[in-house]
Amino acid sequence: MVTATDVTALTIVPPAHPLVGRVVPPGSKSITNRALLVAALASGTSRLTGALKSDDTSHMANALRQMGVTIAEPDATSFVVTGTGRLTAPEGPLFLGNAGTATRFLTAAVASVEGTVVVDGDTHMRKRPIAPLVTALTALGVDLVAPTGCPPVTVRGTGALPGGRVEIDAGLSSQYVSAILMAAACSTGPVDIALTGAEIGARGYIDLTLATMRAFGADVEQVDAGTWRVRPTGYRAADYVIEPDASAATYLWAAAVLTGGNIDLGVPADAFTQPDACARDVIARFPDMPAVIDGAQMQDAVPTLAVLAAFNNNPVRFVGISNLRVKECDRIRALSTELAKIRPGLAREEGDDLIVAADPALAGQDLPADIHTYADHRIAMSFALAGLKIRGITILDPGCVAKTYPGYWDALRSLGVELSLRG
Numbered sequence: 470m471v472t473a474t475d476v477t478a479l480t481i482v483p484p485a486h487p488l489v490g491r492v493v494p495p496g497s498k499s500i501t502n503r504a505l506l507v508a509a510l511a512s513g514t515s516r517l518t519g520a521l522k523s524d525d526t527s528h529m530a531n532a533l534r535q536m537g538v539t540i541a542e543p544d545a546t547s548f549v550v551t552g553t554g555r556l557t558a559p560e561g562p563l564f565l566g567n568a569g570t571a572t573r574f575l576t577a578a579v580a581s582v583e584g585t586v587v588v589d590g591d592t593h594m595r596k597r598p599i600a601p602l603v604t605a606l607t608a609l610g611v612d613l614v615a616p617t618g619c620p621p622v623t624v625r626g627t628g629a630l631p632g633g634r635v636e637i638d639a640g641l642s643s644q645y646v647s648a649i650l651m652a653a654a655c656s657t658g659p660v661d662i663a664l665t666g667a668e669i670g671a672r673g674y675i676d677l678t679l680a681t682m683r684a685f686g687a688d689v690e691q692v693d694a695g696t697w698r699v700r701p702t703g704y705r706a707a708d709y710v711i712e713p714d715a716s717a718a719t720y721l722w723a724a725a726v727l728t729g730g731n732i733d734l735g736v737p738a739d740a741f742t743q744p745d746a747c748a749r750d751v752i753a754r755f756p757d758m759p760a761v762i763d764g765a766q767m768q769d770a771v772p773t774l775a776v777l778a779a780f781n782n783n784p785v786r787f788v789g790i791s792n793l794r795v796k797e798c799d800r801i802r803a804l805s806t807e808l809a810k811i812r813p814g815l816a817r818e819e820g821d822d823l824i825v826a827a828d829p830a831l832a833g834q835d836l837p838a839d840i841h842t843y844a845d846h847r848i849a850m851s852f853a854l855a856g857l858k859i860r861g862i863t864i865l866d867p868g869c870v871a872k873t874y875p876g877y878w879d880a881l882r883s884l885g886v887e888l889s890l891r892g
C-alpha cells in the first residue's frame with residue numbers, strides 16, 4: 470500500500486493497454502460519516518457495513534469515541550456502533566483533520582452535549598468557513614464561537630439543543646444544512662430549517678442526509694423547496710448497508726474511457742444515490758464532452774472531469790463551481806495551475822469559471838510535470854488520470870488520497886498500471 474509516510478512522489482507509467490478489470494470503490498465517505506453520527510446518537514447497537522475506512526471516517530469515529538460512544542471495527546468495511554442516546558463532553562478538543570463532513574456535522578451535534586466541546590481541524594480545515602453554521606446555531610439559542618469564522622469552534626453545550634426555526638445561508642456549503650438536520654432530531658422540540666438564499670451546493674447531499682436520518686427512525690419532512698421540519702424523535706439503532714463512493718467511482722469511469730478500457734465497479738452507475746453519480750453521463754460522452762459543464766450538482770467530480778477535459782475534442786468551461794474555492798484547497802486555482810504546468814495555456818480561470826482548452830494530441834507525449842497536490846486527495850487522484858496518457862506525470866504527496874480512498878494507487882496497480890515510487 471502506498472502511504473503518506475513512505476512515498477513522497479509517484480510517477481505513473483502510461484499503460485500500453487486499455488484498463489480492463491474489476492475494482493469496487495470503497496464505501497461512500499458522505500454516507501459513512503452520516504451513518505456513524507446518527508448511529509452514535511441512537512440508543513443501542515447499529516451495524517454499518519460496506520463502510521469507508523479512511524482519514525475522514527476515522528476522524529469522525531474517533532471524535533465520537535471521545536464522547537463516550539463505543540465503536541468496534543470487526544473488519545475492514547464495518548463499524549459496530551453502540552450509543553446511549555447522548556454524547557458526553559470529551560476531555561480535549563475534537564481533532565477532525567480536514568474532514569469537512571465530520572467538522573460541520575459535529576459542530577451542530579455537540580450542541581446537545583452538557584459541557585464545552587472544541588471542534589478543530591488541521592491547517593487546511595482552519596481556513597474553511599464555518600461562520601454561516603455558527604450564525605444559524607446561535608440564532609437557535611446555542612452558545613458557540615468561532616472567532617476566525619473557521620474552526621476551531623468552541624461550543625458551550627447545555628445538554629439540549631433548543632427547538633425552533635432557523636434560517637441558514639448554504640451558499641458556501643450544503644454541509645451546514647445537513648449538520649443542523651441531523652442534530653435537530655435530538656433537540657427538545659421540532660426544528661424548522663429554512664434556506665435564506667436560493668443557492669445551495671449540491672442538493673443531492675441533503676437527500677443523502679434525509680435518507681440516512683430516516684433509516685435510523687427520524688421524522689423529517691420537506692415543507693417546501695427550501696424548508697425542512699425535523700421532529701424531536703431521537704434516533705433508533707439500525708443495521709445499515711453503505712453503497713460504494715460515487716466520487717471515487719468517477720476516477721475509474723474516467724480511467725476506462727481515457728484508455729478505451731472497461732472497468733467493472735461491481736455496481737451499476739444508476740444504482741448510486743450520491744450526487745457525483747451524475748458525472749457518469751458526462752464521462753460517457755468523452756471525447757465529446759459538452760462545451761459547458763455545470764458542476765454545481767456534482768462538485769467533487771469536477772477535478773476528474775477537468776483533467777478528462779484536457780483530452781477532449783473541444784474545450785470545456787466549468788460553471789457553477791465557485792465553492793470549489795473553499796474545499797480541501799482552492800480547487801479552481803489548483804486545477805488551472807497544475808493543468809497549465811502540463812502544457813502552458815491548457816487551463817485558465819475566468820472569475821470562478823474554469824476553462825480547459827482541450828488538446829487530444831497530449832496523449833502519448835512526453836511532458837514531465839511534478840503535480841503539486843495541495844494535500845487534496847481529489848487533485849492527486851484526478852491528475853493520475855493524466856498520467857495514464859502522458860509520460861512523466863509525477864504526483865507529489867500521493868499519500869493524501871488516504872482522506873477518502875486509501876486503496877487508490879493499489880486499485881490502479883491491480884488494473885496493470887505501473888507506478889514508479891520515490892521515497
Ligand SMILES: O=C(O)C1=C[C@@H](OP(=O)(O)O)[C@@H](O)[C@H](O)C1
Pocket residue numbers: 498499500569570641642643644645647670671674768769792
Ligand atoms: O455532505 C457531504 O457529504 C458533502 C457535501 C459537499 O460539500 P459542500 O456541501 O461543502 O459543498 C461535498 O463537496 C463533500 O465532499 C461531501
Ligand SMILES: C=C(OP(=O)(O)O)C(=O)O
Pocket residue numbers: 567568569570571769796797847873
Ligand atoms: C470536499 C470534500 O470533502 P469534505 O468537504 O468532506 O472535507 C471532498 O471529499 O471532495
